[in-house]
Amino acid sequence: MIAIVDYGVGNIHSVERALAQVGAEPKLTADAEELERAEGIVLPGVGAFAPALQRLSENGLGRRIVDMARKGKPLLGVCLGYQLLFEESEEHGRHQGLGLLPGKVVEVANSPRLPVIGWCRLQQSDDSMLWQGIKDRSYFYFVHSYTPSSSDAAIAWTEHSPAAAGARGNVMGTQFHPEKSGPDGLRVYKNFVTYCS
Secondary structure (H helix, E strand, C coil): CEEEECCCCCCHHHHHHHHHHCCCCEEEECCHHHHHHCCEEEECCCCCHHHHHHHHHHHHHHHHHHHHHHCCCCEEEECHHHHCCEEEECCCCCEECCCCEEEEEEECCCCCCCCEEEEEEEEECCCCHHHCCCCCCEEEEEEECEEECCCCCEEEEECCEEEEEEEECCEEEECCCHHHCHHHHHHHHHHHHHHHC
């Protein structure tokens, strides 16, 4: 079972459908015991950093996810869920993140308009099991105004995002939406599910 963290700020049903499509058994949950039993965890997210982190912190859920990840549980953050994995964000002030990936989240600096919406070519900058079967410079779908800055954990970049995907051991994430990125996006989920099994 792959747990999708249901904390009220994500496009959870499209993530659920995508995971089911690649053969996973997805489960929407905010229950820490179910997260413990899962083979892997997907942390989605849409919206602003601080309110999302506050929702995730209710009942200690964020801390439990951090503890599980530090013990080796596979964790995939998507869009805002990916941003929450970093040490801090500058979105509407300074806010501490979950601290599982090094670096901070900053406003996109080199785009003619915000939010960045649409298909962008992804340049793979490091090997990752997330890229198995995916050609370098493939297109993925983005919707965001903030992005992780350059990070030691970066495994891909675009012209507007120096860390468009990141990974450190069992903790990984994508600024793009795999569930909206066609066959290559589904392959990212499939690769994560394979890693979890």
